Amino acid sequence: MSSSELEYVLSLRDANIGTSQKRLRAEIIEFIQRHEDAVLAQLRTHESAVIPTSFGEITLNLADLHEAIA
Amino acid sequence: MLALLVSFLIAVYLLGPNLIARWAADLVVFRKTRTESHAEEVASSIIAAAIPLLIAVAWARWTGALWHSGTQADVEMVFSALQSDNFFQSHHAQFFTSLYAFFWMNYAILWRLYLLVLLACAVRIVIVLNYNRVWRSLHRRWMRTLLATIVPRLSEWDLLFSDMLLPDGHFRIMADVLTKTGGLYQGTVQDRMLNNDGSLQSITLANPRRFERDEFRKAKTEDLETVSDEFWFNIPGNLFIVMAADIANLNIRYIRRKPLSFQPSDDERQVLTRLLDRLKEGK
Numbered sequence: 001m002s003s004s005e006l007e008y009v010l011s012l013r014d015a016n017i018g019t020s021q022k023r024l025r026a027e028i029i030e031f032i033q034r035h036e037d038a039v040l041a042q043l044r045t046h047e048s049a050v051i052p053t054s055f056g057e058i059t060l061n062l063a064d065l066h067e068a069i070a
Numbered sequence: 071m072l073a074l075l076v077s078f079l080i081a082v083y084l085l086g087p088n089l090i091a092r093w094a095a096d097l098v099v100f101r102k103t104r105t106e107s108h109a110e111e112v113a114s115s116i117i118a119a120a121i122p123l124l125i126a127v128a129w130a131r132w133t134g135a136l137w138h139s140g141t142q143a144d145v146e147m148v149f150s151a152l153q154s155d156n157f158f159q160s161h162h163a164q165f166f167t168s169l170y171a172f173f174w175m176n177y178a179i180l181w182r183l184y185l186l187v188l189l190a191c192a193v194r195i196v197i198v199l200n201y202n203r204v205w206r207s208l209h210r211r212w213m214r215t216l217l218a219t220i221v222p223r224l225s226e227w228d229l230l231f232s233d234m235l236l237p238d239g240h241f242r243i244m245a246d247v248l249t250k251t252g253g254l255y256q257g258t259v260q261d262r263m264l265n266n267d268g269s270l271q272s273i274t275l276a277n278p279r280r281f282e283r284d285e286f287r288k289a290k291t292e293d294l295e296t297v298s299d300e301f302w303f304n305i306p307g308n309l310f311i312v313m314a315a316d317i318a319n320l321n322i323r324y325i326r327r328k329p330l331s332f333q334p335s336d337d338e339r340q341v342l343t344r345l346l347d348r349l350k351e352g353k
Contacts, residue, residue: 020323068330
């Protein structure tokens with residue numbers, strides 16, 4: 001892979017990270033809003049909640065949630 | 071004997087540094103090996119070793135270590151004696167004295183050469199491991215292009231599947247794999263195996279799941295409101311290997327391990343704050 005190809009792939013990957021991040025967060029937030037009671041129940045029982053997304057199941061820990069709003 | 075000595079010198083001065091540079095590169099990236107002719111390999115080794123060798127010679131001369139060990143006459147004596155048996159017979163005693171000096175002259179250059187090569191390799195490893203950070207700190211295009219030349223000729227697949235060149239933070243690499251037989255799988259990329267030429271051999275998915283496409287189509291024809299989420303089925307196990315030969319296409323996505331912790335928006339904060347407040351209230 002030449003230097004210009006490397007730069008190109010890195011820039012594509014940067015764009016991929018940005019898009020995926022945006023979409024994943026939107027899906028998580030939407031799920032929390034739509035199923036708040038179920039998420040709360042999971043957090044109360046396990047201190048974590050499993051959020052189904054198009055990326056697969058994402059586990060959110062209580063610590064992660066506190067970190068996000070800190 | 072002269073041919074043997076010359077071969078040895080070529081090995082330690084030219085091929086050795088190149089070999090060390092390759093080993094060092096292998097520590098951080100999966101290099102793409104190319105089939106090179108012997109002449110190409112020697113030529114590239116000479117070019118790569120020329121700069122550190124010139125610096126090592128200049129350094130040894132500048133400190134006086136080179137000429138302190140021996141003189142040009144010692145070098146001439148060693149080569150002449152190895153080339154001609156008659157010369158060797160007539161200068162037997164002087165040959166061994168010069169050979170001793172010749173050894174120390176080479177030692178004076180070689181340890182400097184290998185130190186420089188090791189330092190250069192260490193710098194290269196540090197740059198490659200922090201590539202994205204360094205890349206972002208450079209704003210001129212020519213600087214970025216120059217930086218890219220430092221990275222070994224790596225496999226494109228290694229670049230896509232390793233988190234080494236990703237921005238700061240912990241990432242998870244997700245893949246949607248469509249096989250040639252029509253199976254759709256999804257999971258976190260746990261590992262990848264590459265062939266020597268850098269091509270993909272297989273990928274290993276953790277927490278894999280399979281999409282039941284036929285069932286989804288059937289359900290969709292009966293009810294247009296059917297959503298695809300319900301047709302993903304978890305596959306037990308954490309080592310789901312898909313051979314590259316079976317892959318029709320791949321969709322790779324990079325997500326942060328803590329997706330909400332990275333610069334959340336005000337709206338996102340509000341939703342999460344509300345959730346945590348309700349959690350507190352319930353306790």
